[in-house]
Amino acid sequence: MRAGAKIPIYIHPLFWLFAAFIGFLMSQSLVGTLLWVVIIFVSVLVHELGHATMALIFKQNPKIELIAMGGLTSYQGKKLKYYQQFLIVLNGPLFGILLFALASLILWLNFFKNPTLVGTIKVMQVVNLFWSIVNLLPVLPLDGGQLLRIALEAFFGVKGFKLSLLIGFIIAASIALVSFAIRYYLLGALFFLFAFQSFDMYRKSRNxxxxxxxxxxxxxxxxxxxxxxxxxxxxxxxxxxxxxxxxxxxxxxxxxxxxxxxxxxxxxxxxxxxxxxxxxxxxLADEAVCLLHDLAFKEENYKLVKALSAKAYKLAPSKEIALKNSQTFAILNEPKPSGGWLKTAKQFGSLDLKSVISQNYFDKVRDSSEFNHFFK
Missing domain, CATH: 1.25.40 (Serine Threonine Protein Phosphatase 5, Tetratricopeptide repeat)
Incomplete structure (x- = not known):
């Protein structure tokens, strides 16, 4: 589903399903579920419009996507300065706070008397205050984590980016542990996921x-x-x-x-x-491991073949790789792994064991008891 012209808005069907799921968990009723869907839709859309509006101000071409776990605003255009990126990210939570303020004002002025409508506005008020605060926590992928990343990267470059991931991991893991301890399992699971993502990104960011x-x-x-x-x-x-x-x-x-x-x-x-x-x-990417394994064997770089032997076979188990591994370990005078790999190659069938062992590769291990043990 798409809406909007200046700011394209794409709504994935899973957004509605996820919103309905949350709504039912919170209300346990059909009417309550529908009201929660409205609250989630308005809150997420307003938040993303905050990002998108600021992106427009900086002459970017923003796009909003409402997906299963929330919203995503992306934009294209000229490279932005760090302060511009910072303001685009910050404007999302600010719009959420404005929505909280609007709901608070409506309740304070006592515009509406209908209990259901008043209750819905109260939920809107609480949801936007709570989520705006949570979303400003310095944990990726939350906006607070993005703000921390931008700020640290502006001052410290790549080191700042890595530091933001480390800080985010520590905070997310701490919140997850506390949440589990006080039995806020959903919040704990969410921040455990954030902690895992931050740690994984930090590990990968070392390069x-x-x-x-x-x-x-x-x-x-x-x-x-x-x-x-x-x-x-x-x-x-x-x-x-x-x-x-x-x-x-x-x-x-x-x-x-x-x-x-x-x-x-x-x-x-x-x-x-x-x-x-x-x-x-x-x-090495996985698809390159087997290729380098093969080329290293041709180049007689047997130490490298040995280093890649297990991973290459795991990625693409075959008679050819097992046989190269066996030949390599034989050349390196390691009879036990050589015999083990040769036995593995034999399991693929159509292997003349006597002919293979007679090859020069196996001169150093052919008479070894450790090698022959595999073929008794």
Missing amino acids: IQKCDRDDSLADDLTKAQLALNQNKKEEAKTILEDLRQKTKQGLIYTQATHLLAFIYHDQKEDKKTYEYLLSVQDK
Whole structure:
């Protein structure tokens, strides 16, 4: 469902279902559920309009989406300064506080006499005050967490971004523990989820460098990916090579290197593929592990094959990978794992064990009791 022209508003069907679920939990009645749906809809929409309105002021093109767990406002346009980003985020809770103030004013002026309507306005008042306060807690993905991130990043750069995640994790985990202790299980579960997300983002952010926060470099990476999707490999290669030169390290560098490696692999340039993947071997994407495992074996880098052996097999269990692992451990004179991997390869069938063991790879372990133990 879409509404609005200046600010497009998309409402996902799950939004209504989730709002109805919350409404029923809170009211245990059909009428109460419907009223809660209205309260949630108005509250979330007003909050998101706060973000979107400020984005419009800064000449952005905002879009509002009402989804299962709430609302999301995104916008496109020229790169904003930190204070502009801060004000866009802050304006959401401010609109919520204004809605609380409006509800309070209506109740104070005693405009309405209908008990149901008065009760609904009271709930609107409490909900918006409560959520505005909660939403300003410095925990991502809440607005307070975004405000903290923007402020710290403005002063400390990438270190500030990482620090905001760490602070958010500590606060979210603390709130979750307290909530569980006082039996506010729903709130506890919510902040436990936030704590997990913050910790996961913090763990992943360790590889983020200053260049990764550069929008122009991120745009170049997107252009390269689009070029690849259109099979314009040479154009993509030019962009990606330039990105590697500009970044030298970080997530964009790693992604560019991965993409280049697969381009060279498609072009049958195994040596270059190997060199590129080797440069990011500590940050390999899953799809690159098996490729580097295979190329490392061809390049006789057996220590690397050993390091990748278990992960490569886990990602793509096959006779070929198990056999390479067995041959590698044999060359490294490790008879027990060599025998174990060879037994694994044999389980796939169609393997002439006698012929395989006669290969030069197994010269160091062929007569070992630890190796032969697997084939008795």
